[in-house]
Amino acid sequence: MAERTNAALQGSEQDEDQVLPWDCRDNQHMAEIYYNEPLRAQNRFLAEENLKLKRLLRENHIAWSPISKAYLNAAAQASLRNGRYTTRSSARSGHFGGFPSLPTEVLLSILRYALAAPDPIIDPLCKIKPETLTSTEKLRGNQIAIHVLATCKALHAEGSRILWTNNTFVFTAPENVRRFQEVDFSFRKKIKRVNFRIIAQLYDDRGVVQRVSRSQYRDLKKDVILRVHRRVPEKTYARRGLKSYAWAQLLDFLEALRAPFDPTHDKNLVPPRLLPGLESLRFDFVNYFAEDLPNFENELHGLASHELGCILNEVAVTGLPLDAPGGRALMELSGMAKDQGLILVGKEAYIQDEKGLIPLRGPAWCARVIRGWKSLSRSRRERVSSDDGASDDASDDASDDGASDGDASENKASDENACHGEASDDSDDSDTIDVSSVDSNPVDYHDTLESLLPSAPGEPNRPPTLPERRGKTVWKRVPVSRDSETRRFVEFWRKTGYPVEAAEDGNGACPCCGEQHPGTRALHHY
Incomplete structure (x- = not known):
């Protein structure tokens, strides 16, 4: 009787610990199915076989297309003018066609010039669709000399x-x-x-x-x-x-x-x-x-906040769009950014x-x-909260306000917060960080991933931070315009995430564009 009772108790404990499976598609399994698709597998086999056959034809000076025939004829004429026939060993010597070989540094410079495009390359390895291009992009033509490969x-x-x-x-x-x-x-x-x-x-x-x-x-x-x-x-x-x-x-x-x-x-x-x-x-x-x-x-x-x-x-x-779905999509895509x-x-x-x-x-x-507040270690957040912006120790002065590599490693050992938990109330940019609102439930699913997710690295050569803002702000390089590559340093509040130079009016308007929309306001709770 006692044995049956113990077995029943053990069975009930196992039932309590049992977790129901999550119905989903396995990423690696789906990737393997896509890789082994019959048409793709056959194309890979035919491409490899085609390269081998072309190599044999080229070594035996047999043309398989008008382009290859013209190339072989030009090579043969150049060899006759030089009084010798081109073989594989002579072609390797670097004096093919009577032209002297160039130094390696010159060849690399030519390659960089020929293969580095001044503008972004649209849909590499794919056929470009005109409806996805602007009128300027349609007139660009070829930006790189891909045939040099x-x-x-x-x-x-x-x-x-x-x-x-x-x-x-x-x-x-x-x-x-x-x-x-x-x-x-x-x-x-x-x-x-x-x-x-x-x-x-x-x-x-x-x-x-x-x-x-x-x-x-x-x-x-x-x-x-x-x-x-x-x-x-x-x-x-x-x-x-x-x-x-x-x-x-x-x-x-x-x-x-x-x-x-x-x-x-x-x-x-x-x-x-x-x-x-x-x-x-x-x-x-x-x-x-x-x-x-x-x-x-x-x-x-x-997908955005968990897998990526x-x-x-x-x-x-x-x-x-400046509506509820658009603000929600922005909030989810923000989960792809590091702390x-x-x-x-x-x-x-x-x-x-x-x-x-x-x-x-x-x-x-x-x-x-x-989530700028999460790059601070637990002890440093408590010190900032208790001292109300007092000056830090000499060791903290060396690390300044950016998330350096030391901050990232310290964060991995001490933080127990969610990878996208809620921040504290942001009614005033100059308020200290509320440590009580930072701590989250230790059984939260996201807490188990905290030690694996480092913060974004700090910006090098950043400007100095005022003493009263030390520990409360972080510097970032922001583009001067939407389509410009030039950047400038901007100081942000860790607590709210807004720039220090942008004053919030408190009426729900975005401090950057001045419009009433939920897009950036939703990031307060992310």
Whole structure:
């Protein structure tokens, strides 16, 4: 009897500790399915076989196309003029065609000039769609001499490194981001900046014309007819009318950043993301109008704030609607920024009509610092709260207000707060940090990840901080305008995240743009 009682008690304890599984798709399993898709696998096999056959034909001086025939004829004529026939060994000697070899430094300079584009490269490895470009971008033509990579193996290896590390890239479709996994991981891990140009796709089976009044944007000379994909109405119970691929497209973009499948990767290690070295990500939302877009579900929170949470030093967002869904989307995307990371919010940069994108001018960025109070250690927060801004010790003076590497390591050992918990009330920028509001429930799911998520690094060569602000502010380099690469130092309050120079009026208006909208105000509780 006693044995049955003990067994029953043990069974009840196991039932209490049992956790129901979460129904979801496994990321690595989905990546493996995409990698092993029959068409992709067959293309890889045929591409490798094609390269081997071309190499054999080239070594035996057999042409397989008009271009290769012209190349082989030119090489043969040059060899006859020099009185010798070109072989593989003579081609390796560097005197092919009678031209002397160039120094390595000169070749590298030529490669940098030929493969470094002055403007961002749009949709690399993919066919560009004219409707995703502005009129200026359509007239640019080729910005790099990509064919130099086909010259020889040495130039291909060194040129590939220059191509993928010395350029910035713009992606206009989720499938274009997924195709970027074809780039070697050694090149992908060095990419630090990427731009996602997310264009809302509209579909309609009623034939209604969607217009945007020119009064909404000062850069428009006339009303804009939006690009709408016409569909034939179906005689089913399917929902009719205007449909949009907007918030779901944002999810597809973020899902493309997950770790791709690599058959050679060690299964005992966590697979790296598509761009593991990414530090800055800009979202340009196009045609995201409040009256045309519905609300979205909770998948964005799990993807942006959990799977991709706290991985970026800077997140820039333009074009989100000034309504509740837009403010919520901004709050979720802010979860991708590290503690003490920089959030840049701006107005629409583009609008799409039936021909392409129309660039729009806009004011400067509305800059915020996210969770700046969390980069302080627990003991330092208590000291700031008790002393009410008194001067710190000499050791604290050396570390100043930025989140240096020492602050990040100290934060890993002492902080127990959520990766995106609530901050204290921000009625006054000069108030000290309320430590009681910083501590969170120790059983919260996010607390277990705190030691794994370092803060954003501090800015080097930052200006000195006033003694009365030490421990309360942080310096960040902010672009002087929305589309400028020039930056200047701006001081932010750790508690509210707003710039010190921007005075808050208390009426719910954004201190950066002066407008009444929930977008940046929602970041108070994030």
